Amino acid sequence: MLPEAQARLVVVLIRARNPSNIGAVARAMHDLGYTSLRIVNEYPVPFAAAKSAVDASSVLAAATEHTSLDEALADCTLVLGTTAVGDRALEHPLYLLPQAAPVVTRALASPEAKVALLFGSEKTGLSNDELSHCHALVTIPMNQPEPGRHLSMNLGQAAAVCLYQLVTEPSPEAQPPLPSEETPATAADLTRIHSLFTEVLDESGYTRRHPANSREHAVRRLILRMRLSSADAPVWTGILRQLLHAIRPTK
Amino acid sequence: MLPEAQARLVVVLIRARNPSNIGAVARAMHDLGYTSLRIVNEYPVPFAAAKSAVDASSVLAAATEHTSLDEALADCTLVLGTTAVGDRALEHPLYLLPQAAPVVTRALASPEAKVALLFGSEKTGLSNDELSHCHALVTIPMNQPEPGRHLSMNLGQAAAVCLYQLVTEPSPEAQPPLPSEETPATAADLTRIHSLFTEVLDESGYTRRHPANSREHAVRRLILRMRLSSADAPVWTGILRQLLHAIRPTK
Numbered sequence: 001m002l003p004e005a006q007a008r009l010v011v012v013l014i015r016a017r018n019p020s021n022i023g024a025v026a027r028a029m030h031d032l033g034y035t036s037l038r039i040v041n042e043y044p045v046p047f048a049a050a051k052s053a054v055d056a057s058s059v060l061a062a063a064t065e066h067t068s069l070d071e072a073l074a075d076c077t078l079v080l081g082t083t084a085v086g087d088r089a090l091e092h093p094l095y096l097l098p099q100a101a102p103v104v105t106r107a108l109a110s111p112e113a114k115v116a117l118l119f120g121s122e123k124t125g126l127s128n129d130e131l132s133h134c135h136a137l138v139t140i141p142m143n144q145p146e147p148g149r150h151l152s153m154n155l156g157q158a159a160a161v162c163l164y165q166l167v168t169e170p171s172p173e174a175q176p177p178l179p180s181e182e183t184p185a186t187a188a189d190l191t192r193i194h195s196l197f198t199e200v201l202d203e204s205g206y207t208r209r210h211p212a213n214s215r216e217h218a219v220r221r222l223i224l225r226m227r228l229s230s231a232d233a234p235v236w237t238g239i240l241r242q243l244l245h246a247i248r249p250t251k
Numbered sequence: 252m253l254p255e256a257q258a259r260l261v262v263v264l265i266r267a268r269n270p271s272n273i274g275a276v277a278r279a280m281h282d283l284g285y286t287s288l289r290i291v292n293e294y295p296v297p298f299a300a301a302k303s304a305v306d307a308s309s310v311l312a313a314a315t316e317h318t319s320l321d322e323a324l325a326d327c328t329l330v331l332g333t334t335a336v337g338d339r340a341l342e343h344p345l346y347l348l349p350q351a352a353p354v355v356t357r358a359l360a361s362p363e364a365k366v367a368l369l370f371g372s373e374k375t376g377l378s379n380d381e382l383s384h385c386h387a388l389v390t391i392p393m394n395q396p397e398p399g400r401h402l403s404m405n406l407g408q409a410a411a412v413c414l415y416q417l418v419t420e421p422s423p424e425a426q427p428p429l430p431s432e433e434t435p436a437t438a439a440d441l442t443r444i445h446s447l448f449t450e451v452l453d454e455s456g457y458t459r460r461h462p463a464n465s466r467e468h469a470v471r472r473l474i475l476r477m478r479l480s481s482a483d484a485p486v487w488t489g490i491l492r493q494l495l496h497a498i499r500p501t502k
Contacts, residue, residue: 027403031393057403098419140415142282152278152308157411160404164391164412165419168349 002171005108006033008115009166012072014040014130015121016155019049024156025119026050026060032160032167037063038072038116069133073187076116077230078107081126081134082162084151091221093136097162100138101169109172112183112230117162122155132217133187135224138162189233194223196240203247253422256359257284259366260417263323265291265381266372267406270300275407276370277301277311283411283418288314289323289367320384324438327367328481329358332377332385333413335402342472344387348413351389352420360423363434363481368413373406383468384438386475389413440484445474447491454498 001009011029016022016039026037037059039047047065066072073079080100081092095103107113118134120126131137140151140161151158185193198219201207207214228236252260262280267273267290277288288310290298298316317323324330331351332343346354358364369385371377382388391402391412402409436444449470452458458465479487 024405024408027405028408031391031402031404033393140282141419142284151282153282153411154275154278154407156405156408157275157279160408161411161415164415168392168416 001105001108001167001169003033005105005171006167007035008108008113009034009104010036010038010076010114010116011159011163012038012040012069012116012118013155014069014118014126016041016046016119017122018155019046021122021155022046022050023057023060024154025159026057026063028156028160028163029059030057032163034163034167035059035062038066039063040066040069040072042067069130070187070191073116073133074191076114076187077110077184078104078113078115079118079134079187080104080115081118081120081131081137082158083125083131083137083139085139092131092134095136095138096141097138097165098141100136101165102172103136104166105169106172107184110183114186116187117166119155119159128217132220183230185228185230185233189230189237190220190223190228193228193233193236193240194220196237196244197223200240200243200247203244252356252359252418252420254284256356256422257418258286259359259364260285260355261287261289261327261365261367262410262414263289263291263320263367263369264406265320265369265377267292267297267370268373269406270297272373272406273297273301274308274311275405276410277308277314279407279411279414280310281308283414285414285418286310286313289317290314291317291320291323293318320381321438321442324367324384325442327365327438328361328435329355329364329366330369330385330438331355331366332369332382332388333371333409334376334382334388334390336390343382343385346387346389347392348389348416349392351387352416353423354387355417356420357423358435361434365437367438368417370406370410379468383471434481436479436481436484440481440488441471441474441479444479444484444487444491445471447488447495448474451491451494451498454495 011025011034013022013025022039029035029037041047044065047063051060085094104115107115118126118130120130140153140158142151153161201214201219212218262276262285264273264276273290280286280288292298295316298314302311336345355366358366368389369377369381371381391404391409393402404412452465452470463469
C-alpha cells in the first residue's frame with residue numbers, strides 16, 4: 001500500500017476499555033506508517049489515560065474522539081468490521097484477512113475513498129448495531145479451526161496483524177480503476193439516506209405492516225447493499241424527499 | 252505453511268520480563284496454529300506468573316523452560332533473531348519479514364529441520380551474545396523510516412505479526428528440496444564443534460596471537476558461516492578431536 005493510501009485508512013476503536021490496548025494499537029500504526037486513529041467511547045476515560053502514557057505515540061496525539069459511530073465514520077466510503085467470528089450468525093460478507101487486503105487497496109485507489117477498519121471492545125467485539133454500519137467483515141485466519149472458537153489474541157495484536165497485512169499488500173496503482181467503479185458514497189451520505197428512508201417507510205405504513213424488515217439494522221444493511229455512488233447519493237436524497245412530500249401532502 | 256511444518260517452528264522468548272507479554276505471545280501462537288514455545292530465563296518468575304494467568308493457553312501449558320540459550324536451541328537447525336534494527340552494527344544477514352518467510356518455509360521443507368525464532372527482552376532486545384547464536388536476523392518493515400528508530404510495537408504484537416507472516420507464506424512442498432540441500436546440523440552439533448574448535452585455537456596458540464578473532468562470538472559466527480550439514484558435523488567433530496590429540500600428544 002502506498003503511504004498516500006495509508007493516510008486514508010482509518011482505524012476506529014469502539015468501546016476499547018483498556019488504555020494500554022489503545023496505546024498498543026497506536027504504536028503498531030506508528031510503526032507501520034498509519035496516521036488516522038479514531039476513538040469511539042461514551043466515556044472519555046480510557047482515551048485520556050492512553051494519551052497520558054509515557055510511550056504515547058504521535059498517532060495517539062493526533063487521534064480524534066467521537067461519541068457516536070456515525071460521527072466517526074462520516075467521511076468513510078468503505079467500512080470493514082473485524083471479528084473473531086465465533087458463533088455469531090453472519091449477515092455480512094466475511095473476508096479472511098489475506099482476501100480483504102486487495103479489497104482495501106483497490107478501494108483506496110480512488111483518491112476520494114476512505115476505508116474504516118473497526119475494532120470492537122476487548123470483551124464483546126462489535127455489537128449488532130456497530131456491525132450494521134459495516135459493508136463487510138474481516139477475520140484473521142486461524143490455523144486450528146474449532147467450532148465457535150474465538151480469537152485469543154488481544155486487541156493490540158489483532159490490530160498489528162491486520163495493519164501489517166494491509167501495508168504489505170501491493171498497491172493496485174498499475175491497474176487504473178475501471179470506469180464503472182465510481183467513488184462510493186460516504187457514511188454520512190448513507191446516514192442521511194437511512195434517516196429519510198426510515199421516515200418514508202414509517203409514513204407509508206410499511207413499518208407497521210412489515211416490522212421485521214423495518215428494524216434499524218435491517219434498513220441500514222438494505223441501504224449498504226445498494227452500494228451507492230457519491231453521484232447517486234443526492235439523487236436518492238431527492239427521491240426520498242419527494243416521496244415524503246407525496247405521502248404527507250399537508251406538510 | 253503446513254501444520255506439520257508449523258510444529259517445527261520454535262518460538263524462543265529470552266529474558267522476557269512481563270508475564271502478560273509471554274501470555275500474549277502464547278495466545279497468538281495458539282490462534283495461528285503454532286505449538287512450540289521455549290522460555291529462556293535465569294529466573295523462573297515471569298514464566299510461572301504467565302502460566303498461572305486465567306487465560307493461559309494450551310501453548311503456554313506445553314511451553315518448556317530453559318536456563319541457557321544453548322539448551323533451548325539444541326535441536327534447531329536454523330536460528331533467526333528478531334530485531335528492531337535501530338543503530339546496532341549488523342554483523343548478520345538481515346531479512347525484512349516478507350523476505351524471511353520463504354526462507355523459513357524452505358528450511359522447514361526438510362522434515363528433520365527445526366527453525367527457531369528468537370525474541371529478546373522487551374527493553375533491550377537480543378544481546379550480542381544471543382545474536383551470535385543466530386544465522387540471520389529478521390525485522391518487521393517499518394513504513395516511515397527514521398534513522399535509528401526502534402520498533403514501538405510490544406513483544407506480543409511483534410510476535411503476532413511475525414507468526415502471521417510465516418503462517419500465510421505458501422508452503423514450498425511443490426518444489427522438492429534440491430539434492431544439494433542437505434539437512435543442516437543442529438545447534439547442539441554446532442555447540443559441540445564450537446567448544447572443540449575453541450580448545451584447538453587455545454592449544455594451538457592461535458588465541459594468544461589473534462585474540463580478536465578468537466572471541467567467543469567471532470568463533471561462533473565463523474562456525475555458523477560454515478553452514479554445516481548434519482552429515483558433516485560428526486566429520487568435523489572427528490577432525491577437531493584429532494587435531495586436539497595431535498597438539499597435546501601426552502594426553
